[in-house]
Amino acid sequence: MIVTVKHFEMLKRLEQGGLEKLEELTAEDLEILLHLRLAGLITEEEESFALTRSGLLILESLRTAENVNNLNFSDLYENYRLVGSRIISMLQIAERAQGRTDFNQEINKELEERGLARDGRLQPWAQAILEAYRSATIEFFVTPELAKSILGLPVGPARKNFLEPIPENHIFQLEAQRLLTFTLPEGEYYAFTGVGSQLWAALRTGLVPEVSISVTTLRDIIENKKTEALETLGAIDPQGNLTVPGKHLLMAAKLFFEPITVNPSIDLSGWNISVLRAVKASPVKTREGIEEFLAAQDIRDPFKIKQSLYRLEGFRLIASEPDGSYTLTPYGEELLALEDLSPVYAQAVMAITVTRTENMPPDDQWIKTAEEQGVIGNGFPSQKGRLLAEIASNIDRLPVVTREEMLVMRGIPLWRGVSEEEILSFYPENKRPQVLHGLRKLLASGLVDLLPGGLYVLTPAGEKIKQGLSAVPNGVDFPLTPHVWYVLLALREIGRFSPKGRKIRVRKEDYDKLEEKVKNLAPEIIGSALETARLCRYISGLDVLETGVNLLEGLDLLKNLKTNWEEIRIYA
Numbered sequence: 300m301i302v303t304v305k306h307f308e309m310l311k312r313l314e315q316g317g318l319e320k321l322e323e324l325t326a327e328d329l330e331i332l333l334h335l336r337l338a339g340l341i342t343e344e345e346e347s348f349a350l351t352r353s354g355l356l357i358l359e360s361l362r363t364a365e366n367v368n369n370l371n372f373s374d375l376y377e378n379y380r381l382v383g384s385r386i387i388s389m390l391q392i393a394e395r396a397q398g399r400t401d402f403n404q405e406i407n408k409e410l411e412e413r414g415l416a417r418d419g420r421l422q423p424w425a426q427a428i429l430e431a432y433r434s435a436t437i438e439f440f441v442t443p444e445l446a447k448s449i450l451g452l453p454v455g456p457a458r459k460n461f462l463e464p465i466p467e468n469h470i471f472q473l474e475a476q477r478l479l480t481f482t483l484p485e486g487e488y489y490a491f492t493g494v495g496s497q498l499w500a501a502l503r504t505g506l507v508p509e510v511s512i513s514v515t516t517l518r519d520i521i522e523n524k525k526t527e528a529l530e531t532l533g534a535i536d537p538q539g540n541l542t543v544p545g546k547h548l549l550m551a552a553k554l555f556f557e558p559i560t561v562n563p564s565i566d567l568s569g570w571n572i573s574v575l576r577a578v579k580a581s582p583v584k585t586r587e588g589i590e591e592f593l594a595a596q597d598i599r600d601p602f603k604i605k606q607s608l609y610r611l612e613g614f615r616l617i618a619s620e621p622d623g624s625y626t627l628t629p630y631g632e633e634l635l636a637l638e639d640l641s642p643v644y645a646q647a648v649m650a651i652t653v654t655r656t657e658n659m660p661p662d663d664q665w666i667k668t669a670e671e672q673g674v675i676g677n678g679f680p681s682q683k684g685r686l687l688a689e690i691a692s693n694i695d696r697l698p699v700v701t702r703e704e705m706l707v708m709r710g711i712p713l714w715r716g717v718s719e720e721e722i723l724s725f726y727p728e729n730k731r732p733q734v735l736h737g738l739r740k741l742l743a744s745g746l747v748d749l750l751p752g753g754l755y756v757l758t759p760a761g762e763k764i765k766q767g768l769s770a771v772p773n774g775v776d777f778p779l780t781p782h783v784w785y786v787l788l789a790l791r792e793i794g795r796f797s798p799k800g801r802k803i804r805v806r807k808e809d810y811d812k813l814e815e816k817v818k819n820l821a822p823e824i825i826g827s828a829l830e831t832a833r834l835c836r837y838i839s840g841l842d843v844l845e846t847g848v849n850l851l852e853g854l855d856l857l858k859n860l861k862t863n864w865e866e867i868r869i870y871a
């Protein structure tokens with residue numbers, strides 16, 4: 300969505316019936332009307348223009364913001380963005396903070412400048428702008444000229460100076476259609492959105508924009524129609540089969556009608572990588588064998604090795620075997636094949652995955668971290684970055700939660716987001732690096748989400764798992780591990796829900812089935828996992844208690860982090 304001062308003035312003209320003589324409209328007027336139509340704020344019918352409900356909401360909200368706050372938007376330069384992709388994102392984030400805006404000074408400043416916040420809180424009409432954004436029916440219309448501008452840009456995230464050769468009206472068109480967004484809180488970078496990235500990939504791999512691409516084009520490719528327009532574009536071959544650019548255009552179409560709404564990630568420490576390499580190289584691949592192999596390289600810390608094995612299995616980079624050994628998964632093999640494999644923070648990977656959503660941009664700092672860690676470079680995801688984003692978006696996670704991370708989760712309310720500063724304020728200075736490390740692991744596990752501007756919120760899965768961890772006593776180093784998950788999943792499979800309360804009952808005659816269901820763990824490891832589950836009060840005997848049921852429901856919700864995405868294998 301895009302509403303600058305000149306777009307606001309046009310909305311006022313439309314409300315007052317100021318466009319009766321269409322033949323008197325200038326080329327600039329028609330361009331502004333195009334932006335508003337693409338954003339779903341006006342409609343064109345029988346040679347006339349009218350405000351949509353979203354357009355009227357925007358007009359009334361901005362007018363109220365002016366009047367209540369004694370502002371005059373007409374005094375600003377005509378291309379000043381009153382509402383744009385960044386402002387919409389700021390409003391969405393503030394909404395997750397229960398209307399607070401003072402958790403980030405730059406966000407607060409930007410919203411107050413526009414009369415959308417006061418005294419650190421959103422004004423009521425700011426919510427109306429969000430409603431307008433969510434209810435607007437956006438159009439999709441990419442002309443050959445706009446396609447050429449798209450082709451001239453890196454896919455991003457990239458610094459804004461890459462946009463300088465592009466006509467500003469083309470940037471407005473891209474932003475109106477939710478194909479391009481700008482970072483928060485400073486706006487130092489831009490990125491194509493999910494739809495924009497797939498359209499960019501279609502053009503880069505050979506889509507021929509000889510005709511305009513419209514919503515009809517997108518519907519036709521989804522419905523597998525063999526149209527002349529699709530063949531002219533190069534989206535299908537003469538036999539009607541999808542070409543490589545056609546596959547990207549199809550993904551753009553799918554995301555246009557059903558956007559990605561999650562932001563998965565992965566986090567790898569130096570210890571994680573060392574242990575992953577040891578799983579491949581160690582002659583004895585049990586935990587004890589891996590410890591001995593690493594000790595020969597003067598790497599000694601049984602606790603961190605154990606933790607890393609849990610993490611790697613939770614991220615599906617390694618797998619447990621019945622004899623107590625570990626093997627690499629295909630994704631584990633792919634990671635080790637990278638020449639530049641090195642530690643990476645969850646936020647660096649999120650700088651890529653968040654751009655696949657409809658509008659939410661990365662945080663400026665995420666991109667800087669991604670550049671430092673080799674995840675992004677020259678306006679493109681690196682090969683390492685693309686692989687990490689692919690892994691994050693395709694794995695069935697088994698979240699690992701340590702005692703420290705459980706305590707961090709307990710400090711994030713179910714009902715609102717909290718800033719990093721709020722979380723850290725509960726800890727002494729010397730504990731804060733450990734807390735930040737825990738937050739990164741919770742992000743990668745899909746239990747916590749981080750929004751641009753620094754707001755942490757529990758995910759739906761995180762809310763359930765927080766409930767499931769509520770009875771865990773102090774002193775348990777690893778309340779949740781892949782081994783505990785295997786046991787809980789098996790108990791759900793062999794048990795049945797109790798008619799009284801939220802419990803899963805396992806009959807005594809079915810006890811023997813547990814080891815049959817958990818085929819990848821040795822009996823002694825199953826016994827250890829059962830002991831942990833009982834100590835943490837997830838199970839009683841072999842019955843799964845309500846806390847355990849909450850955990851399993853949270854694990855089911857984590858499947859929503861898997862996203863449908865056509866991989867873009869184009870690098871700088």
